[in-house]
Amino acid sequence: MDKAKAKRIAGRWMFPTEKSSYMGGLEDRPVLAASAGRTVTDIDGKEYLDFQSGQMGAALGHQHPRMVAAIEKTMASMMHSTNTMLNVPRLRLHERLGKLMPAGLTKSLFLVSGSDTIEACVDLARKATGGTDVIGFHAGLHGSTSYLTRSLSFNWSRQKHSVVAPATAAILTPYCYRCPLKLTFPKCEVQCLSASLELADANFTDAPAGFIGEPILSAGGVIVPPDGYFAKLQAALKARGMLMIMDEAQTGLGKTGKLFGFQHEKGVKPDILGISKHFGGGLPISAVCATAPVAKAAVKNGYFATRSHATDPLLCAAGEESLNIVVDEDMAGKAARIENRVKGAFRKMAKEFELIGDIRGRGVLLGIEFVTDREKKTPANAQTRKIFDHCLKRGLIFQIRGTRGLQNVIRLVPPMTTTKAELDRALSILYDAVKRAAKAKTRRKR
Numbered sequence: 001m002d003k004a005k006a007k008r009i010a011g012r013w014m015f016p017t018e019k020s021s022y023m024g025g026l027e028d029r030p031v032l033a034a035s036a037g038r039t040v041t042d043i044d045g046k047e048y049l050d051f052q053s054g055q056m057g058a059a060l061g062h063q064h065p066r067m068v069a070a071i072e073k074t075m076a077s078m079m080h081s082t083n084t085m086l087n088v089p090r091l092r093l094h095e096r097l098g099k100l101m102p103a104g105l106t107k108s109l110f111l112v113s114g115s116d117t118i119e120a121c122v123d124l125a126r127k128a129t130g131g132t133d134v135i136g137f138h139a140g141l142h143g144s145t146s147y148l149t150r151s152l153s154f155n156w157s158r159q160k161h162s163v164v165a166p167a168t169a170a171i172l173t174p175y176c177y178r179c180p181l182k183l184t185f186p187k188c189e190v191q192c193l194s195a196s197l198e199l200a201d202a203n204f205t206d207a208p209a210g211f212i213g214e215p216i217l218s219a220g221g222v223i224v225p226p227d228g229y230f231a232k233l234q235a236a237l238k239a240r241g242m243l244m245i246m247d248e249a250q251t252g253l254g255k256t257g258k259l260f261g262f263q264h265e266k267g268v269k270p271d272i273l274g275i276s277k278h279f280g281g282g283l284p285i286s287a288v289c290a291t292a293p294v295a296k297a298a299v300k301n302g303y304f305a306t307r308s309h310a311t312d313p314l315l316c317a318a319g320e321e322s323l324n325i326v327v328d329e330d331m332a333g334k335a336a337r338i339e340n341r342v343k344g345a346f347r348k349m350a351k352e353f354e355l356i357g358d359i360r361g362r363g364v365l366l367g368i369e370f371v372t373d374r375e376k377k378t379p380a381n382a383q384t385r386k387i388f389d390h391c392l393k394r395g396l397i398f399q400i401r402g403t404r405g406l407q408n409v410i411r412l413v414p415p416m417t418t419t420k421a422e423l424d425r426a427l428s429i430l431y432d433a434v435k436r437a438a439k440a441k442t443r444r445k446r
C-alpha cells in the first residue's frame with residue numbers, strides 16, 4: 001500500500017474521528033507497516049524510534065521474543081474460552097499476579113482495556129463502601145468509555161459530553177510547577193489538598209466512595225505529585241471511609257523504576273489498583289487488583305465485572321509472560337537507568353536553552369515542559385510543536401501533552417528495553433530539535 005491509497009481509504013471508509021487525534025489529522029502522518037524492538041517502520045520503509053511505546057502497550061519493546069513464543073504456544077492449544085469455567089492460563093495468571101502484588105492487593109479479576117478496569121475499580125469502591133461519590137484529579141485521564149471514565153477524565157473528554165456520570169467531581173492536581181494556588185512546595189503544606197477536600201465535602205451528594213488517580217499524571221503532562229501528598233490524601237480518605245484507587249495503566253509494571261508507581265510514595269497502600277497497557281505485552285488484557293477485605297465486602301453487595309474475552313487463555317498467557325519478563329529482565333532497573341540518562345542529558349541542555357522549563361517524571365515516563373521564559377513560565381506551545389515535527393522527520397516518535405489546553409510538554413516513553421545506542425540517537429535528535437526551536441536570545445545560564 002502507498003500513501004495515496006492509505007489516504008483514499010481513510011477518506012472514504014473511516015469514521016471521521018478515526019482520522020484525527022488530539023495532535024491533528026492522521027492522514028499526513030506516517031502509515032505504519034511493521035514493528036520490532038524499539039522501532040516502527042512506515043510503508044515507505046522509513047524507521048522511527050518509538051518513544052511512546054506504541055499506545056504504551058509496547059513498554060517491553062515491540063514483539064519481545066518471549067512474548068511471541070508464549071503467544072504462539074498458547075494459540076496452538078487454546079485461544080478463547082468461556083468465562084463460566086476456569087482455564088489453566090487464567091489460573092496461572094491469578095497466581096503469578098497475586099504473588100507479585102505488593103500491599104496485600106492479592107485478589108484479581110481480568111478485563112480487556114484500561115477503561116474497563118477503571119469502570120470496574122470505581123464500581124468496586126462503591127460496592128465495598130456502600131457510597132457513591134468519587135473524586136479525581138482535575139488534570140486526570142482515566143479512559144474513554146462514553147460515560148463513567150470520560151466523566152472522570154477531567155483533563156480530556158469530560159467537557160465533550162453534555163451528560164456526565166453523577167457523583168464524580170474533580171480535586172486540584174498538585175502540579176507544583178504551575179501551582180493552581182500560586183504557592184510553593186513545601187511551604188504550602190499542600191493547601192491544594194485541604195482546599196480540595198473542603199470543597200469535595202460540600203459537594204458530596206451521598207456517602208463518598210473513593211478517590212481515583214495516577215501516581216504520575218501521564219496525559220496531564222507527566223505531573224509528579226510532591227513528596228508526602230499521597231500519604232496525606234490517604235489519611236484524609238480513611239477519615240471519610242473512602243477507598244484509594246490507583247490507576248497504574250501508565251505507571252505500572254516497572255515503568256517508573258519500581259514495580260508500581262505508588263511504591264515511590266512512603267506509607268501509601270492503595271485499596272484498589274488497575275493494571276493495563278503493557279500488561280499483555282502488546283495484547284489487550286487488564287486487571288483489577290484489590291485487598292481481600294475490599295473484594296469480600298464488594299462481592300457481598302453484588303459486585304462482579306467481566307467481558308467475553310477477559311479470561312481468554314491467549315490473553316492470560318500473555319499476561320503471565322509479561323510479568324515474568326518484567327521480573328526476570330529487571331525492567332524496573334532498566335527504566336531507572338534510562339531515567340538517569342535522559343534527565344542528565346536534558347539538565348545539560350537546560351544550561352544552554354531557556355526553553356526547557358521543567359524536567360520531570362520517573363523511569364521511562366518522562367516529561368519535558370517548554371516555556372518561552374522561565375520566570376513567567378509562558379507555555380511554549382508553538383516551539384514544542386516544532387520540536388515534535390523535527391523529531392518526527394528525523395525518525396523519533398513521542399507525544400505532546402499538557403494540562404487543560406496546554407500543549408507544551410513532550411512525553412517520552414521509551415520502551416524499557418531501549419539500548420544505550422538507541423537512547424543516544426534519540427537524545428541527539430532531541431538536542432537538534434530543541435536547538436532549532438530555541439531562539440538565540442533565550443540562551444542563558446540556569
Ligand SMILES: Cc1ncc(COP(=O)(O)O)c(C=O)c1O
Pocket residue numbers: 113114115116118141142143144214218219247249250276277
Ligand atoms: C491512566 C489511564 N487510564 C486509563 C486509560 C484507558 O485505557 P484504554 O485506552 O486501554 O481503555 C488510559 C489510556 O490512555 C490511561 O492513560
